[in-house]
Structures are given as C-alpha cells and as structure tokens.
Amino acid sequence: MLAVVLTAQFMAVLDVFIANVAAPTIGSALHASGADLQLVIAGYTVSYSVLLITGARLGDRIGHGRAHLAGLALFTVASLACGLAQGATELIVFRLVQGAGSALMIPQVLSLIQRSFTGEARARAIGAYSAVLAVGAAAGQVVGGVLVSADLLGTGWRPVFLVNVPVGVVLLAVGARVLPRGGAREPEQARALDLPGLVLLGAAVSLFTVPLVLGQEEGWPLWAWLSLAAAAVLFAVFTGHESRLARRGGAPLIAPRVLRHPGMGLAVLRILAVMAVNAGFLFALTLHLQGGLGYSALRAGLTFAPTAAVFGAVGLTWRKWPIAVQRLLAPAGFVLTAVAVAGVGLALRGGGSGGAWLHVAFVAAGAGIGLAFSPTLTGALAGVRPEDAADASGLLATVTQLGQLTGVAAFGTLFLNRLESLGAREAYTSAEALLTCMFALAATAALGAVSGLVLRRR
Incomplete structure (x- = not known):
C-alpha cells in the first residue's frame, strides 16, 4: 500500500517541475505565446494548491482509499490528454484537470499513513514520504531533460506527460487490490461539508x-x-x-483542535520556511546554471542529485539517531541549511564551476533541509488522532505547496531583479545575483531556527 501511494506522490511532485524543462519545446511545437506557456506550467500548480483542502475533506467522507484511486484515475486520464493535446488551450485545460486529480489523491497519502501505521512504523512511513518529496522535486528536471532530449519516435515534449499513463494504470490495478475501501465515516459521524x-x-x-x-x-x-x-x-x-x-x-473545514495541537503552529511555520528555502534554492540555482553557466537542462538537473539523495537518506534514517539529539535536529537542520546555501553562493562566486567545495555544500544543503523538514513533519503528525488525519493532511500538504510557491516567487524575483540591476548577462554577474539570493535564503533558514526556539519557549 505504501509503495502505491508514494509512487503516486512521486508522479504528482514530478509534474510540478517536469513541464519547466519542456516549456521551450512546447512553445515552438504548439506555437504557444509566453502567456500560454506560463499557464501550462502554472495551471497545474494553481488547481493543485487551491483544491488540496477540498481533496482532504472528500477523502474523509468517501474513504481515503477510494478518494486516492479516484484522484489517480483523473490524474492518469488528464496526463494522457495532455500528451495528446493539439493546441495550447487544450493543454492548459488538461493541466488544470491534472492538478485537480493530484489535489484529490495527494492528501490521502498522509491520511492513509496516519490510519494504517503506528509508532515507529508510522515514523518510517512519514520519513519515506518526505524523501519522495525531495527526490521528486529534483528528479522532475532530470527526467524532463532526458525525455525531451531523447525525442522518442519524434514525439518531442509529449513523453513528459505520457510517461505518467502506464505508471498510473499499474498503480490503479494494484491499488484497487491493496488500498483500503473503507475509512469513510458513517453518515451520523461524518461532518457536514463546510x-x-x-x-x-x-x-x-x-x-x-x-x-x-x-x-x-x-x-x-x-x-x-x-x-x-x-x-x-x-x-x-x-x-x-x-x-x-x-x-x-x-x-x-479544519478542526480547531488540530490547529491547537501542541507543536502544530510551530510545524506550520517551519514547513513554510524550509519549503520556501528548498524551492527558492532549486529555482535560483537552476536559473544561474542554465542562464549564467550555459548548462543544459539535463546537466543542471543532475547537479542537484547529491542534494536530493542526501535529503532522502536523512528522511529515511534520522529516527535511528540517538533520542537525546532528535529534538534538536530541526533547528540544527535550519542552521546547517543556512551555512550550506551561503556556501553554494560563495563557491560559485566569480562565475566559476565551484569545484569540490560546491559538492560539499550541496551535500550539506540536502542534509540540512532534510533535518529541518522530516522531524518537523513527523512531530506534527505524531499525536494527531486518526479522525483528524484528513484535517492535518490537508493543512500540511497545503502549507508545503504554498511554501514552495512563495519560495519560487520571492527568491526568483530577488535573483532576477538583482541580475537586471547588474546589467550585462554573463557568468560573473549571474554569480553575483546568485550570491545575493543565497544570502537571503541563508537568512530565511536562520529565522526558521530562531523563530522555532522563540515559539517553543512561549
């Protein structure tokens, strides 16, 4: 069951990023305007973000297994439609539908984990969930670059969407056998839809x-x-x-007792901060690698592999670390993230490739972001009652998504505005703009650690 829902989670995260790499090819093939391409990329994210809470509530009413399968079916059909689209308008509409499918299936992942696992098994499952988030974000750019570059049978950009179809069909077949069909509340127990x-x-x-x-x-x-x-x-x-x-x-819509749950407010703050830093780091660095250093989409995507691998490893193993240090892992993760992202900016300063220190900084960034995110998410869900799983899942999934959007918007704008103010578009000026952005990311990560300590003391 866990393999089915986490594979679906991976596909959904992948599709947030995979279209970015294919955008130039889509534009030329479909004669799409710049505004059309923005909507192709953003449409999925918008509908996904807006409908996450609704998806969580529907899962609570009809059963999380049924809701996950329904969302997966909608996502798979929409992916097929995206891959066969003949015009930009069609592709935009199908991307909106694809996002709606993700919004229905993704909140059920945490709900199913909450309801199906307890104790150490639940912590390991949540660790795997956080690892999938990290790997999916980095893999989207790599997979997109591979599929577009391969131009399979002359299909150009279409495989970036069609790749979801066979995977979705297999997941639907297996999920129908292993996912729980129950879980919906009885009519007299179900809360009215607000x-x-x-x-x-x-x-x-x-x-x-x-x-x-x-x-x-x-x-x-x-x-x-x-x-x-x-x-x-x-x-x-x-x-x-x-x-x-x-x-x-x-x-x-969200039970007040979930919001009042010890540590939930701190978890929301920390997840917003770490997801903003993670998304801003990936976005600004991608702009520099491809625009400033001239890397291909595939090479730029592969550059993030160490960060994603270490993030995933931390998410899967931190529970095995000594109990005495586990409470300190999240603030320590924010501090390590601050040092690491600043180190990335300094390593690339001057327009160079960074050398060995860049790889050390990438590994440290993956470890720091993983430590800031995984223990925070696990701690927030540890004491949530099963009947509140939908509320907590919808809330934290929405916070995760909004944190990523905020990071891309805020730090992407900072990087581009700084680049414009420096004038000439070359490796040196791009590196200077990146350094400013990395220092801002480091400051945000430091605030994540300090704010968490202040709120906990209160």
Missing part, C-alpha cells in the same frame, strides 16, 4: 497563488499586488467564519 469555508479558502488560495506563479513574468503589475492584498483579507474572513462555526457547534 461549503462557505471551502469557497472562502479556495478564493483566498487562488488570489494568493496566481500572482505568485505569474507575477514575475508579468513584471509584478498592479493586479498582482491587489490580488495578494485581497487574499490576506479573505484569509482573515475565512478564519473568522471558521471560529464562529466552531463556537456554534458546527463542523469547520
């Missing part, structure tokens, strides 16, 4: 997500800032609505 809350949260996440994924390419126009401001207002309205609903004895 439709006003869903609408408010969906609108708030949409208004937050769209400018983050499109703002940089559009030059951060006025509508992007107005959208972010409106998102903040709607988040406040959503919070007020949920509080009033809970006081009246209703069924809020």
Whole structure:
C-alpha cells in the first residue's frame, strides 16, 4: 500500500517541475505565446494548491482509499490528454484537470499513513514520504531533460506527460487490490461539508497563488499586488467564519483542535520556511546554471542529485539517531541549511564551476533541509488522532505547496531583479545575483531556527 501511494506522490511532485524543462519545446511545437506557456506550467500548480483542502475533506467522507484511486484515475486520464493535446488551450485545460486529480489523491497519502501505521512504523512511513518529496522535486528536471532530449519516435515534449499513463494504470490495478475501501465515516459521524469555508479558502488560495506563479513574468503589475492584498483579507474572513462555526457547534473545514495541537503552529511555520528555502534554492540555482553557466537542462538537473539523495537518506534514517539529539535536529537542520546555501553562493562566486567545495555544500544543503523538514513533519503528525488525519493532511500538504510557491516567487524575483540591476548577462554577474539570493535564503533558514526556539519557549 505504501509503495502505491508514494509512487503516486512521486508522479504528482514530478509534474510540478517536469513541464519547466519542456516549456521551450512546447512553445515552438504548439506555437504557444509566453502567456500560454506560463499557464501550462502554472495551471497545474494553481488547481493543485487551491483544491488540496477540498481533496482532504472528500477523502474523509468517501474513504481515503477510494478518494486516492479516484484522484489517480483523473490524474492518469488528464496526463494522457495532455500528451495528446493539439493546441495550447487544450493543454492548459488538461493541466488544470491534472492538478485537480493530484489535489484529490495527494492528501490521502498522509491520511492513509496516519490510519494504517503506528509508532515507529508510522515514523518510517512519514520519513519515506518526505524523501519522495525531495527526490521528486529534483528528479522532475532530470527526467524532463532526458525525455525531451531523447525525442522518442519524434514525439518531442509529449513523453513528459505520457510517461505518467502506464505508471498510473499499474498503480490503479494494484491499488484497487491493496488500498483500503473503507475509512469513510458513517453518515451520523461524518461532518457536514463546510461549503462557505471551502469557497472562502479556495478564493483566498487562488488570489494568493496566481500572482505568485505569474507575477514575475508579468513584471509584478498592479493586479498582482491587489490580488495578494485581497487574499490576506479573505484569509482573515475565512478564519473568522471558521471560529464562529466552531463556537456554534458546527463542523469547520479544519478542526480547531488540530490547529491547537501542541507543536502544530510551530510545524506550520517551519514547513513554510524550509519549503520556501528548498524551492527558492532549486529555482535560483537552476536559473544561474542554465542562464549564467550555459548548462543544459539535463546537466543542471543532475547537479542537484547529491542534494536530493542526501535529503532522502536523512528522511529515511534520522529516527535511528540517538533520542537525546532528535529534538534538536530541526533547528540544527535550519542552521546547517543556512551555512550550506551561503556556501553554494560563495563557491560559485566569480562565475566559476565551484569545484569540490560546491559538492560539499550541496551535500550539506540536502542534509540540512532534510533535518529541518522530516522531524518537523513527523512531530506534527505524531499525536494527531486518526479522525483528524484528513484535517492535518490537508493543512500540511497545503502549507508545503504554498511554501514552495512563495519560495519560487520571492527568491526568483530577488535573483532576477538583482541580475537586471547588474546589467550585462554573463557568468560573473549571474554569480553575483546568485550570491545575493543565497544570502537571503541563508537568512530565511536562520529565522526558521530562531523563530522555532522563540515559539517553543512561549
């Protein structure tokens, strides 16, 4: 069961990144405009982010196994449609549907882990989950580069989507046998679906997500800032609505006891910070490697292999470390991440390839991000009751996604603006822009450690 849901998780994470590499080929093949390509890449992420909480709630009502299979089927069919699309508009629509399929199947992964494993087995399963997140993010660029470069049977960009189809079919066949069909609450126990809350949260996440994924390419126009401001207002309205609903004895979208669970607030803060650093690090470094140093998409993707491998190894093994040090792993991970990303910037300073120190910094970054993320996620879910698994899964999955989007938008903008201010586009100026970005990432990681200590003391 775990192999099925984690393979599906890997495909979903892969598809967040895989289209980036194929974008130039898609543009030329489908005669797509720059705006079309933005929507092809962003459409998946937008619908995925907006519908995650809804997917978690549906799993709670119809059963997590059934919801996962339904989302996997929708994702697989949409992947086939994306691979066969004949125009940019079709591809954009199918990417939106693909994201909706991911939003239905992915929250069920943590819920199934929560309901199916206990104790040390649960911790190992969550470690595997976090490892898949890391490997999927780095592998998306590598796999995309391999498939586009191979140009299988003259199909160009289409295999980046079609590769999901045979994997999805196998997972559906196996999942139908091994995933639990039950798990849905009885009608008298099931909480009513908070439709006003869903609408408010969906609108708030949409208004937050769209400018983050499109703002940089559009030059951060006025509508992007107005959208972010409106998102903040709607988040406040959503919070007020949920509080009033809970006081009246209703069924809020996220149970207040989940938000009040010891350590949940700290976990949300840390996951936001570490995912923002992780995504910003990958994005800015990719821009430098391909734009500044002239690396191919495949070579740039392979550069991240040490970081992804160490992240995965840490996620799978940290529970075996001495109990006495486990409580310190998350803040130590943030500190190590800060040192490592600053080291990457310094190693590449001057426009060079970095040498041996760059590889040391990559390994340290993978270890630091893994230590900051995996123990935090495990700790947040450790004491959550099975009946609250859907709420916790939807919340943390959404936080993870929003952290990644924020990291790409904030640090990508910083890198590009710094590059523009330096003038000439060459390896040296790109390296200077990267150094500024890496120092900002290091400061964010340091704040993740310090803020966590302050909140814990309070």
